[in-house]
Every structure is written in structure tokens, then in C-alpha cells.
Amino acid sequence: MRTEIRICGFGGQGIILAGIILGKSASLFDDKEAVQTQSYGPEARGGASKCEVVISDSTVDYPKVQSPDILVAMSNEALMKYIVDLKDGGTLIVDPGTTDVEDVKEFIEEHNIEVYEAPATKTATDEIGLKIVANIVMVGAITKITKVISKEAAIKAIEVSVPKGTEEKNIAAFEAGYALAD
Amino acid sequence: MSEEFFIQGNEACAKGAIAAGCRFFAGYPITPSTEIAETLARELPKVGGSFVQMEDEIASAGAIIGGSWGGAKSMTATSGPGISLMQENIGYAFMSETPIVIVDVQRGSPSTAQPTMAAQGDMMQARWGSHGDYEPIALSPSSVQEFFDFTVKAFNLAEEYRVPVFVMADEVIGHMREKIVVDENIEIVPRKRPEKSDDFLPFENIENGTTPMPAFGDGFNIHVTGLTHDERGYPDTNNPETHDKLIQRICDKVLNNKDKICSLKAENCEGADIIIVSYGAPVRSVVEAMKRSDKKVGFIKIDTPWPFPDEKIAELTKDAKDILVVEMNLGQMYYEVDRACKRNSNVHLMGVIGGLLPTPDEILEQVDRLGGN
Numbered sequence: 001m002r003t004e005i006r007i008c009g010f011g012g013q014g015i016i017l018a019g020i021i022l023g024k025s026a027s028l029f030d031d032k033e034a035v036q037t038q039s040y041g042p043e044a045r046g047g048a049s050k051c052e053v054v055i056s057d058s059t060v061d062y063p064k065v066q067s068p069d070i071l072v073a074m075s076n077e078a079l080m081k082y083i084v085d086l087k088d089g090g091t092l093i094v095d096p097g098t099t100d101v102e103d104v105k106e107f108i109e110e111h112n113i114e115v116y117e118a119p120a121t122k123t124a125t126d127e128i129g130l131k132i133v134a135n136i137v138m139v140g141a142i143t144k145i146t147k148v149i150s151k152e153a154a155i156k157a158i159e160v161s162v163p164k165g166t167e168e169k170n171i172a173a174f175e176a177g178y179a180l181a182d
Numbered sequence: 183m184s185e186e187f188f189i190q191g192n193e194a195c196a197k198g199a200i201a202a203g204c205r206f207f208a209g210y211p212i213t214p215s216t217e218i219a220e221t222l223a224r225e226l227p228k229v230g231g232s233f234v235q236m237e238d239e240i241a242s243a244g245a246i247i248g249g250s251w252g253g254a255k256s257m258t259a260t261s262g263p264g265i266s267l268m269q270e271n272i273g274y275a276f277m278s279e280t281p282i283v284i285v286d287v288q289r290g291s292p293s294t295a296q297p298t299m300a301a302q303g304d305m306m307q308a309r310w311g312s313h314g315d316y317e318p319i320a321l322s323p324s325s326v327q328e329f330f331d332f333t334v335k336a337f338n339l340a341e342e343y344r345v346p347v348f349v350m351a352d353e354v355i356g357h358m359r360e361k362i363v364v365d366e367n368i369e370i371v372p373r374k375r376p377e378k379s380d381d382f383l384p385f386e387n388i389e390n391g392t393t394p395m396p397a398f399g400d401g402f403n404i405h406v407t408g409l410t411h412d413e414r415g416y417p418d419t420n421n422p423e424t425h426d427k428l429i430q431r432i433c434d435k436v437l438n439n440k441d442k443i444c445s446l447k448a449e450n451c452e453g454a455d456i457i458i459v460s461y462g463a464p465v466r467s468v469v470e471a472m473k474r475s476d477k478k479v480g481f482i483k484i485d486t487p488w489p490f491p492d493e494k495i496a497e498l499t500k501d502a503k504d505i506l507v508v509e510m511n512l513g514q515m516y517y518e519v520d521r522a523c524k525r526n527s528n529v530h531l532m533g534v535i536g537g538l539l540p541t542p543d544e545i546l547e548q549v550d551r552l553g554g555n
Contacts, residue, residue, distance in 0.1 A: 020359060024188040027361040034188070036359040062470035062542050063358050 002056040003148050004065040007138075008082050009074030009098070011049040014135030018072075019051030021139050021157045022149060026055045029153035035063040048078045055148055070146055072138060073099050074120065083107050090114070093145060095138065097121040116145050118180050124173060133173035136162070140177020151178065183366045191329040191355040192217035192259075194362050195285055196225060198333030199257050201368050204283070205231035206254040208245035210238050210264060213297040214353040215287035218259035239264035243271035246282045251406060253397030255337055255373065259285035262304050263294055265311065272346055273312030274408045276432060279385065279392060281340035281373070285333070285349045287356040288510075290537045299537020300353035302462055302510040308348045309488055315429050317436035319443060320348035320488035324465035326360035332485070338371040339443065343435050344392040350487060352510065354463035354539055376402070383413040385428070391435025436489055444491035447483040451498045454480035456552050457527075459495070459519050460508040461487055463539055468508055471542035471549070479549055487515055492522035504552045505529045508545060 005022060009015045016038050023036035032055055039050040052065040071086045072093045073079035079094060083104045086092060088111045094101055096117045101108065108115055118141035124134040136158060143154045155171060162170045189197070196218050199207070207222045223233045231254070236242040242258045249256035260268065265286045275282050290296025291303040304311075308320045319339050321332040329351055336347040374394035376382055384404045386393045396402040405415040410425040418424040436443065450472075451457055457480035460468045465483050472479055482498055484491065499505055505527045507516040512533040520529040532548050534540045 020188070023359055027188050028186055034361070036188075037354075037357065060360075061466050061473065062539070063354065063360075063466055064539060064541075066541065 002054060002060070003070065004068045005053045005055065005070045005072070005148065006050065006065050006068040006082060006085070007053075007072040007074070008048060008050045008078035010078075011047060013049065013074050014132065015049040015074065016051045017161065018135040018139050019053045021136075021154065021161050022053045022055070022142065024161060025149040025153035025157040029156045030150055032057060033060050035060045037063055048075065048081060050078070050082070070142070070148070072142060074134070074138065076100055076103065079104060086111065086113060088112055091116070091146060093118055093138070093141060095120045095134070116141070116181065118145075118177065120177060123176050123180060127176045128169060128173050130169060130173075133170060136170045136173040137177035137180070140174040140179075141181045143174075144178045144181035185364045186361055187364065188359055188361050189326065190217055190357055190359050191323070191326045191351060192287065192357065193221050194326045194330040195259070195333045195349065195351070195356075196221035197364065198330040199283070199337070200225055200229060200231075201364070202334040202337035203255045203370055203372070204257050204337060205229070206246065206249035206252075206256040207231070207258065208234045208236050208242045208249065208256070209258045209260065210236050210242050212261045212264050214289050214356050215259045215261050215285065217356070218285060218287070239267035240271065243268035243275070243284070247271060247275050247278070247280045250280045250282050251398050253373070253399070255281070255341070257283040257285065259287065261287050261289045261297075262291040262301075265304055265307055269307070269311040273314060273316070275346045276312065276316040276318075277408045278406050279344040279395075279432065280346070281344050281395070282346045283333070283336045283340055283349065284346060285351065288350065288352040290535070296537045298353065300463055300510060300539065301535065301537065302350070302352055302464075302514070305350060305487055305509075305511065305514040308350055315433060317433045318348060318488045319343070319345060319436060319486065320350050321485060322350045322462040322487055323355055324462050324483065326355065326358065327362045329355055330362050330364065334368055334370070338369070341371040341373050343390055343439070344395060345436065348488070350462065352463045353537075354466075375400070378402070384415050385411060386413045387431050390439060391431050440489050443486060444489060444494060445485035446491050446494055447485065448498050449481045450478060451480035451482065451502070453501070454478050455503045456480065456506065456549060457482060457499050457502045457504075458506045458508060458545070458549070459484065459515075461485070461515065462510070464508045464510060464534070467540045467542050467545055471545040474542055475546055475549060477549065484515070490515075490518045490522070492518065495519060495522040496524060496526075499523050499527055502527045506532055506548055506552065508532045508534070508540060510534050510539075
């Protein structure tokens with residue numbers, strides 16, 4: 001099965017790293033295939049940042065996301081911009097601290113979207129004491145909600161992807177995100 | 183033993199270069215190839231190699247020719263605007279039979295056009311960009327794994343035939359991340375160095391149409407020039423025979439080994455009315471389209487655009503009614519496929535510009551338009 005994931009937010013939130021961790025988890029530690037792509041260009045700085053991952057049980061040929069099964073939005077601007085591509089019956093995960101799902105209520109109802117709110121930025125700030133790990137908190141929430149990667153694979157991928165010396169904080173952030181979706 | 187990585191195409195290219203024995207990189211950063219330079223700037227010094235950021239691409243090509251004559255396997259990486267600037271020195275490398283690897287991560291063109299978008303607009307520049315008669319070798323990867331493998335292969339071919347070799351990638355393959363598997367034992371062609379003797383001729387026709395290459399400082403006192411030269415390397419510019427013999431040999435060393443150099447992958451071609459031909463990133467869309475199609479569609483993936491595998495393609499397509507060439511330009515390899523098919527089939531172009539990969543549905547639409555079985 002092919003699962004298309006789009007993660008979007010502001011440049012600087014670690015959106016790209018979150019996507020790389022999903023791809024790495026699936027392809028190196030979960031025995032699946034994955035391709036990660038991202039948008040380049042002026043919009044990657046300050047404005048909207050977008051990262052896409054395709055995960056599949058078999059070879060991923062076409063590498064781009066066409067209509068995501070899962071949309072993760074960490075800014076309202078990105079939510080408004082990308083919601084229209086989400087597949088009917090797809091999954092929307094938002095950070096309620098940085099987005100307002102009321103703004104896309106109509107689309108959610110019309111297209112039968114499953115909505116989850118994961119306060120990643122608040123959790124990162126309050127529980128870990130580091131706002132910058134909000135992306136990893138979000139990876140925890142994505143893992144629990146979608147099961148597109150396993151928890152074990154995610155932890156291994158985080159360990160090898162984050163800067164040395166920050167592994168513990170990042171794993172704590174992942175666990176906090178994973179718990180959010182309980 | 184093998185190791186697995188989830189990395190960008192450009193990083194895989196840099197890894198492949200180091201694995202192949204590259205120890206000198208000179209270049210001028212340009213999107214979408216920059217990560218190759220960035221990775222090699224970091225990694226080359228760790229293996230005793232050198233990285234130089236040059237003032238421009240003309241100098242970059244000159245520097246790697248010098249690096250190669252200094253005895254180091256040498257490479258540069260660039261994109262369309264850079265490859266244009268390098269052409270003068272690339273011609274010099276063909277004439278002086280200098281093994282170098284030139285990586286072109288193609289972007290929207292001409293001029294500076296679309297730095298962050300994909301294209302395949304430089305295919306003919308790799309073939310005919312410099313002046314005069316020569317036979318280039320070019321490889322086009324369509325996955326991150328192939329970007330690693332083909333970079334290794336490019337170095338091997340460069341050494342085997344003493345020629346510049348192009349790796350013609352594109353923004354999609356350069357920037358996407360995928361898993362690659364790197365084997366512990368990678369086949370590497372080391373540089374053949376000559377034995378010292380009084381009658382050594384540096385431009386003699388001995389192996390594969392070429393001869394082992396001394397390095398500056400080895401004491402051979404040879405002359406390297408872009409002028410027409412004899413087997414000693416001495417200019418002999420007014421003698422038609424010298425020129426004919428030299429250029430024929432430079433071309434023949436590649437053409438006579440075409441069977442060994444050319445590589446393609448063919449699927450389902452037998453009995454198919456329609457065959458799709460593609461290379462590089464669009465291959466990914468074609469393969470996905472074929473999975474979704476209920477028709478019998480053949481597919482040829484070209485690994486080596488140059489030398490163009492014309493005989494193999496002619497054989498594979500001889501019974502097909504229609505050939506669809508999918509590429510990210512307004513027709514470059516299309517003309518080669520048309521030439522190879524010798525009017526046995528109708529050759530159609532699906533030329534996509536703008537920077538985005540064609541989607542599988544867009545390809546299926548074209549296939550449906552052609553009819554077929």
C-alpha cells in the first residue's frame with residue numbers, strides 16, 4: 001500500500017527533518033520503501049515550508065505526493081494552502097497552537113476528513129522546555145495516530161538524525177508526542 | 183557486508199565519487215548541485231583528498247584537468263549555466279585524453295531559468311557542447327542508488343578509456359532522499375600508470391585505443407596540448423594524416439567499445455504495439471504509469487544516453503507501431519530514438535518543461551491517445 005504524507009509549516013520549525021525521520025524510519029528500520037522530497041526556493045525561508053514522504057510496502061516509483069493521505073500542518077498559512085489536496089477520508093493532524101481548524105471546517109466536513117489536534121509547540125515548550133523540538137513531538141503524534149511507521153523504528157531514526165548530544169531530549173519529545181495521541 | 187543510508191541523490195553522488203577513488207574536486211556551487219560540493223568539501227579532506235572552490239566554472243574544469251594530470255581522480259559538479267562555461271575546457275580534456283568526471287544536475291533552462299526545478303535540457307550539450315569531433319560517455323541516473331552507482335561507473339569508464347565522462351542527473355534525483363545500499367566491495371578501475379622506458383609514447387594506440395597515463399612529476403617529461411599532436415604529444419598541426427589518425431582514435435576508442443559501454447533496461451517490449459523510451463527522473467513516472475495501465479506497453483530505460491545505444495533500441499523496437507519518448511525538454515534524445523528506429527515505427531515526443539516531473543496519469547493519457555494493444 002502507498003501512503004502519501006505531506007508535512008507543512010513555517011521555515012525553521014524543522015518540518016524537513018520531521019519528514020526525513022519518517023522516511024528513514026520506514027526505509028532503514030521498518031523494512032518498507034520510502035522517498036522524501038521537499039520544496040526548494042524562496043518559500044522555504046520564513047514562509048511556508050513543505051516536506052513530502054511516500055511510504056510503501058513495495059518500490060516507490062513515482063516519488064512525488066499527488067493527493068496526500070495524511071496532512072500535517074504546523075502553521076495556519078500552510079494549512080489553508082494545502083488542505084485542498086487532502087484525499088477524501090484522509091487524516092489531518094494540526095498543532096492547535098499554530099493553526100485554527102475552524103478555518104477549514106467546511107472542507108473537513110465535505111471530504112470526511114479525520115482531524116487530530118496535537119499541541120506540539122505547547123508540549124515542546126511546557127514538557128521539554130525547548131520549543132525547537134516541536135517537530136519531534138509531532139513525529140511522535142504522527143507515529144501514534146497513523147501507525148505508518150513503528151515506534152521502535154522512529155526512535156532509532158531519531159537517534160541517528162538529530163545532533164549528537166541532543167538524543168535524550170529528542171526521544172523525550174517523541175515520547176511526549178506519542179502520549180499526546182493516547 | 184553492506185551499509186544502508188537514507189540520503190539525497192547529491193549526497194549519494196559525493197559518496198560514490200569517494201568510493202570510486204576521487205581525491206580532487208574543483209567546482210563553483212550552483213543549485214541544484216550544491217550538496218555535491220558541500221559534501222565533498224567536508225568529506226574529501228578526511229580521505230586525504232582536496233577540495234577547491236574556484237572562481238567560476240571555466241576555472242573549475244581547468245582545475246580538474248590539472249588535478250587528473252597530477253595523478254588524482256578528479257571531478258566537478260554543476261548545472262546548466264556551469265556546463266556551458268565548461269565546454270571549452272571539456273574539449274581540451276577530450277583532445278588531451280584526460281579522464282575527468284563532470285556531474286550535471288540539470289535544472290530549468292536556458293540561461294539561469296529555474297534553479298530549483300528539474301529539466302533534462304543539457305543532453306545535447308553533453309554530446310555536442312564543445313567544438314569538433316569527439317565521442318562522449320554520459321550516464322543518466324533515475325534513483326538515488328543509481329546516482330551512487332553511476333558516479334562510480336563514470337570514474338571507471340573515464341579511467342578505462344581516458345575520456346571525460348558525464349553524469350547527467352536532474353533536480354528530482356539530486357534532491358530526493360531514498361535508501362541506498364553500499365557494498366563493501368565496489369569494483370574500481372585504478373589508473374593505469376606506464377612503466378618508465380626510453381621509447382614511451384604517451385598518446386599511442388595500445389589498450390582500448392589508448393595508453394597508460396603518466397602523472398606530472400613522474401619524470402616522463404611529456405607534452406600535453408590541445409593542438410593536433412603526434413604520439414609523443416608534440417604539435418603537428420598542418421599534417422592532415424596526423425589529425426585524422428588522432429581524432430579517429432579518440433572517437434574509435436569509445437565507438438569500438440560501444441557494446442561494452444552502452445547500457446539500457448528493457449521490459450515487455452516483445453509483442454508490444456507501444457514502447458515508451460525514457461531516462462533519468464521521468465523513468466519513475468513511466469514505471470508508475472505502466473503499473474496502472476491495463477495495456478501491454480513496452481518500456482526502454484536508457485542508462486547511457488551517450489554513446490547512444492542505437493542498435494539495441496532499433497532491435498527492441500522493430501515490431502512496435504508507436505514509440506513514445508518521455509523527456510524533460512522539448513525534444514533532444516527524441517531525435518536519437520527517431521534516428522535509431524529508421525522509420526520502422528512512428529516516434530512521438532512527450533516533452534515536458536516547467537520543472538515538474540510528468541505525472542503517471544499524463545503519460546497514460548498519451549499512451550491512450552496512441553491506441554495499441
